[in-house]
Amino acid sequence: MRLVTSNEIKMLDQRAIKDFGINSLILMERAGISTIEVMWNEFKNLEKYSYAVFCGPGNNGGDGLVIARELLNYTEAVKVILMSEKLTSEATTNLNIFKSLGGEVIKLSDDNILEVVDIIKSSDIIIDAIFGVGLSKNVVGIYAEIINFINLYSNYTVSVDIPSGISADTGKILGTAIRSDLTVTFEFPKIGHILFPGREFSGKLKVVKIGIPKVLQDLNPCDKILLTKDYFNIPKRFKESNKGTYGKVVIIGGSKDYIGAPVLSSIAAIRSGAGKVLLFSTEKSATVALNHELGIIPIAISKDYFDKSHINLILPYIDEKTSVVIGPGIGRNPSTEEFIVELLKSINSPAVIDADAIYLLRNHKNILSEKKNIIITPHPGELSNFLELDIDSVKYNYKLVKETAEKYNLLLVLKDVTTIISDGEKIFFNVTGNTSLSKGGSGDILSGLIGGFLAQSSNVLESSLAAVYILGIASELYEYEGYNLITEILNNIPKVIAEVKE
Numbered sequence: 001m002r003l004v005t006s007n008e009i010k011m012l013d014q015r016a017i018k019d020f021g022i023n024s025l026i027l028m029e030r031a032g033i034s035t036i037e038v039m040w041n042e043f044k045n046l047e048k049y050s051y052a053v054f055c056g057p058g059n060n061g062g063d064g065l066v067i068a069r070e071l072l073n074y075t076e077a078v079k080v081i082l083m084s085e086k087l088t089s090e091a092t093t094n095l096n097i098f099k100s101l102g103g104e105v106i107k108l109s110d111d112n113i114l115e116v117v118d119i120i121k122s123s124d125i126i127i128d129a130i131f132g133v134g135l136s137k138n139v140v141g142i143y144a145e146i147i148n149f150i151n152l153y154s155n156y157t158v159s160v161d162i163p164s165g166i167s168a169d170t171g172k173i174l175g176t177a178i179r180s181d182l183t184v185t186f187e188f189p190k191i192g193h194i195l196f197p198g199r200e201f202s203g204k205l206k207v208v209k210i211g212i213p214k215v216l217q218d219l220n221p222c223d224k225i226l227l228t229k230d231y232f233n234i235p236k237r238f239k240e241s242n243k244g245t246y247g248k249v250v251i252i253g254g255s256k257d258y259i260g261a262p263v264l265s266s267i268a269a270i271r272s273g274a275g276k277v278l279l280f281s282t283e284k285s286a287t288v289a290l291n292h293e294l295g296i297i298p299i300a301i302s303k304d305y306f307d308k309s310h311i312n313l314i315l316p317y318i319d320e321k322t323s324v325v326i327g328p329g330i331g332r333n334p335s336t337e338e339f340i341v342e343l344l345k346s347i348n349s350p351a352v353i354d355a356d357a358i359y360l361l362r363n364h365k366n367i368l369s370e371k372k373n374i375i376i377t378p379h380p381g382e383l384s385n386f387l388e389l390d391i392d393s394v395k396y397n398y399k400l401v402k403e404t405a406e407k408y409n410l411l412l413v414l415k416d417v418t419t420i421i422s423d424g425e426k427i428f429f430n431v432t433g434n435t436s437l438s439k440g441g442s443g444d445i446l447s448g449l450i451g452g453f454l455a456q457s458s459n460v461l462e463s464s465l466a467a468v469y470i471l472g473i474a475s476e477l478y479e480y481e482g483y484n485l486i487t488e489i490l491n492n493i494p495k496v497i498a499e500v501k502e
């Protein structure tokens, strides 16, 4: 599904109005009525509840006035709190209709804040129609006070379009923001619903259509996409096949410091359906690998850290079709840096660069740029190291992810609660997964899964999308969120693959 910024949705709204003559009051009407429909689906008998509708100065407030008017058809227990003297013309039209129906309007001022706080406390449902995608600066003053009171005392909050105070473009809080239970957004989710903290502040997110013509959407192609299983294929299985059909993965990792990481990667590669998985590692990792999965072919070549002398031992096993995973548990020894640089120069296969291998390549970005089919899978700390930027400017920075992918000719997977993936053209946002992945080993599983799919398809984008999406769902299947062994997530992968394939 397409994701939009505030400018993109405003442009679509404006073109619907100007180019196709769709009256903006009609769009507002549909926004309001669709919100009521979602509420009906959530709560059923809307007549049982009392409502306070907080309306801001823009068209978000106008949507609130349509909602308030429609609620009058269920109950008299509806109060509108107008937060601004100035309203848009569409909002004014709807305010007049609400008033003509006998609706109760309270104009917020410094003098009646305590009365309004009592209304917040005594209403069953608060409708937040304060700011939508038109929020343009930090929320301060009486607006901020009311938002904080709503967060403190509301029994249940429904946000219209986006929780007021959340930036639709970044998900960041501008000053202060409503913590919603339910958000009803129009036509497409906004970036702010998908990135934290906006993702959390939105509560349950529902997307409804309000009549932006499809032809208009098609004329304006999108580059930001919410990842679903529609965007990738899982490599096929053939009745007549053998291990050669499903490709070879070479995993290079492990060191004196880390033993289990490359083993997790190797098992994940097997779980992806790959035909053959070779693990180049230390003696210890090789032993551990065989203790866990006899299908791995471990080749112990390094004693503590990799160095240049190991390259010739690995090269005979790699051809252009081999999928190579470099980095799980590889450590940061200076000899390893030289090893990775020289190894990459000598191969032409698709490769996943993970963990400390990313760190060690920070001064060799040109090597990555010159190669085709390279995937790097940093978390924000690793990307901040790689790009020498502070972590705050890297986290959830989807523009940076796209620019970096394009600049260095990479497929970049920025791992986080919302993972961002870009090939330099499109930007995918993944929201599957939970805190069962917030522990050591999940990154190793991801790189192995990507490598495994890559061995079967050689499509860097689809392999990465599939792995990220599937690993997320595999974590959601674990019954006791967060208290899993990382290997238990590995064991859920086949079930998820089967479901995704359906």
Ligand SMILES: NC(=O)C1=CN([C@@H]2O[C@H](COP(=O)(O)OP(=O)(O)OC[C@H]3O[C@@H](n4cnc5c(N)ncnc54)[C@H](O)[C@@H]3O)[C@@H](O)[C@H]2O)[C@@H](O)CC1
Pocket: 010, 013, 014, 024, 027, 028, 029, 031, 056, 057, 058, 059, 060, 061, 062, 063, 088, 130, 131, 132, 133, 134, 135, 136, 137, 138, 139, 140, 143, 160, 161, 162, 186, 210
């Ligand atoms: N025709 C349209 O454009 C449609 C708009 N719709 C609704 O309208 C919203 C967008 O409407 P608008 O563009 O009018 O914008 P908003 O209603 O989001 O808010 C903009 C208003 O808030 C003020 N403002 C912004 N930041 C502020 C701050 N920090 N403190 C105080 N005031 C601040 C602005 O000066 C402006 O008056 C959407 O989110 C959606 O809910 C829907 O009705 C569908 C159609």
Ligand SMILES: [K+]
Pocket: 060, 128, 129, 130, 131, 132, 159, 160, 161, 162, 163, 164
């Ligand atoms: K809102």
